[in-house]
Amino acid sequence: LPDARISPVARHLLGLYPRPTSSGISRNYIARPTQKEDLSQANIRVDHRFSDRDNLTVRYSYGRQDMYEAYSEDTASIPGFGDFVKDRTQNALIHYERILGPRTVNSLRVGFNRFARRLLSENARTDVGQLLGVDWLNVNPRSFGYPSMTIAGWSKIGEGSNLPILRATNTFEISEALSLNRGKHLFKTGVQVRRLQLNSVLDLLVRGSLSFSGALSGSGISDFLLGYPSFALRAEADNPMALRSTSLGAYLQDEWQLSPRLTLTLGMRYEYDTPPIDPTNRMSTLNWTSESIVPVGTNGVSRSGLKPDRNNLAPRFGFAWSLNSRTVLRGGYGLYFDSGMLEVNTAQYFNPPRFNMSVYFPSMQGLLTLQKPFPVTNGY
DSSP states (O other), X not given: OXXXXXXXXXXXXXXXXXOOSSOSSSOOOXXXXXXXXXXEEEEEEXXXXXXXXXXXXXXXXXXXXXXXXXXXXXXXSSTTOOEEEEEEEEEEEEEEEEEEETTEEEEEEEEEEEEEEEEEETTTTOOHHHHHTOSTTOOOGGGOSOOEEEETTSOOBSOOTXXXXXXXXXXXXXXXXXXXXXTTEEEEEEEEXXXXXXXXXXXXXXXXXXXXXXXXXXXXXXXXXXXXOSEEEEEEEOOOEEEEXXXXXXXXXXXXXXXXXXXXXXXXXXXXXXXXXXXXXXXXEEETTTTEEEETTSTTOOXXXXXXXXXXXXXXXXXXXXXXXXXXXXXXXXXXOOOOOSHHHHHTTSSTTTEEEEEEOOBTTBOOOSSOSSOGGGBO
16 A cells, blocks of 8 residues: 555554564464452451340441453453453441340341442543544543454454443342241241442443444455545443332241151242332333333333332242251242342433434445544434
8 A cells, every 4th residue: 555545543543553472474463461450358347245135236348459451351362452440349237136035036137238340441541532633532531542443354453342331339228037936836027128229331332433344445454554444333322320229028937847857948028129210210212102212201101111010929938858867858949039130221221312323334425434434424
């Protein structure tokens, strides 16, 4: 290619590829990545016995992890596009136990759990748009970095398209349990309430993704040097996530000693998880009646976009049978319901109008270029 034909932007990006580390016919780059990790943890616990009947336990735990990963999820061969992980965890518990009688014990627990993660690209402090002299990388400073670029026959370069991830989850819990020993029957009953909170930012594909297939000049690298992408896509996002949900549970169990050798456990648990909602109703979902994307809480769509499930009855059955002095046969059966990890609801943040994905390709109206890979007229 004549030097004058090489795109200035491509010339800079080509410098992101490392030099070969081996000589000979096959001059390859051999990666020797180093991962750095710093872990710290602190725990404190206090147990206090007020009387023969009253016991109190207070516990607090804190953990931190700072890590550098040489490669993020979708960049597995070229250095310089790893990520920085900062995790912070907190856990607290207050447990008060009171003996109400010789055969009755009451237990009250109050708990809190928090997990916070900041997952940033390696070049999160570099304004690449200004560095390259282009205006299509004018992104929020938290999303600074290189776009994802795929060149046919070459290794992929650029940041992970799913970065940054900023997330914090809080769980508040209170539970009450009562145990009653009535000879051959040991009854246990209790209730549990959990409040779940999620606050998160995921700037998916906001830096864009460019592909150079060789369809225009015959090879992927020549398309790249000329600055002619054969395919491009980019997202515009203003969709911070904030979900709230409440989980309720209640149970009753009987451990029945039928004989010195056989014990049956019979129980029933009820679960109800409120469909997660956003206090500001920023989610959008499909309205099956109108066949259109609508904001939640409008046009007959619930604020969560989901229907509640109120019939979660979970029976339990177990047995312990002593065959002889050295052998015990145990078995059990149960139904269990999970409150989930809010994946279904977070997907509703990635719909218009707060999240829009545009696809671009060369057409009769003109080619895509590294100076203007996302033209208004060529996008869908």
